[in-house]
Amino acid sequence: MDVLTGLAQWFAQPLQFEFVQRALLVSVVAGAVCAVLSCWMTLVGWSLMGDAVSHAVLPGVVLSYMFGLPFALGALVFGAGSVALIGAVNRTSRVKEDAVIGVVFTAMFALGLVMISRVPSQTDLGHILFGNVLGVSDSDIWQVLILAGVVLAAVWYKHRDLTLYAFDPVHAHSLGISPRLLETLLLGLLSVTVVVALQAVGIILVVAMVVVPGATAYLLTDRFERMLLISVAVAVAAAVTGVLASFHLDVSTGGSIVLAQAAAFALAYLFSPSHGLLRRRAPAPA
């Protein structure tokens, strides 16, 4: 058996299994949506916010399970709620924003942990924290697809305004376009996106999905449209590689996906022709 057939086998063999197909669907869709949003996250500098929102949804997820509601519902309420809380505390106290974020998201996460230990559970903490993409239900898949559709539609409609906000909020304001409204939109999209990605990689690793692809693409291009394309390509490739590697090696799926993304980032960091560490030093533009 030559290398090519071996490689084809490596890709094809797991696909006979329905659970692998479903895992791939969820991981690719979630990865792509996160990748789109990650471009703005990288440019606005909101990585920590992604981390905060993802951890803060835990109580919402637990409540959803307790009352038999779609997990996305509780997660969205708590994701958006914690963003609003961070904003409110930030505006009304002298504490700096990063500290406020640190206080709010850890408090929310702790609340979730406490709640989970009281719930007579079929809810497996491990699945929520680290993802369980190999065991997604039909309802999970639908939630992911619908929310992904909502995010992509909103981004398609407002992407130029979001870029304007990221680049020059003062100019937006001077045109009568409210930066506050755009910020709220972007935070709302972040909350929904985090919920989408929960299924694929779990709470702990979601932040990677909304940061790494965008950061990788940012190292590779100076054009925003290309940044979007590269970011999505990185995320999709990482999702496929991660799911299949986790099948073959019998290791954590979420972990594999994020490791694949990190590998892409490392390659771009070192070898990017324009911004890589090891690029041939060209004279800086005048």
Added chain:
Amino acid sequence: MSAAIEVEGATVRYGDVLALDEVSLTVAPGRVCGLLGTNGSGKSTLFKTLLGLVPADGTVRILGRTGAAARKEGLIGYVPQSEQVDWAFPVRVRDVVMMGRYGRMGPRRRPRAADREAVGRALERTRLTDLADRQIGALSGGQRKRAFIARAIAQESAVLLLDEPFAGVDKRSEATVTELLLQLRGEGHTLLVSTHDLAQVPHLCDEALLLQRRVLARGTPEQVLRPQVLMEAFGVHPEEEATWTS
């Protein structure tokens, strides 16, 4: 006819710090007003007040309208200080200039032919046509300034606020920028230009205002640039100042 820029008794506090103290300013349409003062004298705060970015006591009127109405109509063009711009941001010069048109577009900000033509003309006037596809940071200091002036031209704003347009710009580009600003004045634009480069003031400005939290002096450049007045604001003689900045 109403003034292009009219500020009446503007007072701004940041906590306990008084940033602007009862500042009043009137600029007639088609005039260039130089806004002079040291760092921390309130020049940027006055711009923020004109843009409605800080809560201020007093009133601001732009061409007889409230600040909010003037912004909605796209009457105020803003050229930011270099330090406030993320020069590594993945946008091209053309994209930045196009952002001047966003107020005229629908909610998706999809450019129409008229928008592309306006951007093309603005790039031509600022002599950036050949550089339009460069990333914004891949321009020289003077070209960067011209790119943001091009954005205001594409916006067709009647009033232009320029925050330190000569900072980080070499002598030759400085002349190009000045010439461009004088052309805009000739077309009826009203300009408020903050600068600590006093050498450009007599040539560019019809009037000047010296700020040190409150208005220290206002009038023609000659009146404001008198040595005694400058001593009070800058603590140095004007010729010395001019040599430092050139």
